[in-house]
Amino acid sequence: MLNRIVLIGRLATDPELKYTPSGTAVTTFVLAVDRNRANAQGERETDFIRIVTWQKLAETVANYLTKGRLAAIDGRLQIRTWVAQDGGKRSIAEVVAENLRFLDRPKEHGEAAQQPADEAAGVPEAAPMAPDFEDPFAEE
Secondary structure, X not given: OOOOXXXXXXXXXXXXXEEOOOOOEEEEEEEEEEEEEXXXXXXXXXXXXXXXXXXXXXHHHHHHOOOOOEEEEEEEEEEEEEEOOOOOEEEEEEEEEEEEEEOOOOEEOOEEOOOOHHHHOOOOOOXXXXXXXXXXXXXX
16 A cells, blocks of 8 residues: 655745644645646646644654745645534545655745754754654655
């Protein structure tokens, strides 16, 4: 079985950092991803995709990404279901990010910074969630 998703887009919302009762960091945000083809009216449509990050990656995202920043996400699709307070069944599709790259520079006083975002913030490359995760796109 294979469940991999790779997305490149801009954050449509600021990341929201929360902690589970056991103290695990979790961040959610929405990524805006343009479609490759135009619709019947000649306009390109955008998909707004919910992204979830966990643990150290969640804290990195919350500290260094903001609405409008360009990012690449490598992760998996997850469908969560639950029973709402009114007794109705609900579900949501979201991408659980396991690897994330900053693709632009943060804006400083309306101008682009001189260093890549990762270097400017002193942030190491975002690590995968699980130590046994192998990046299928990594160069050998």
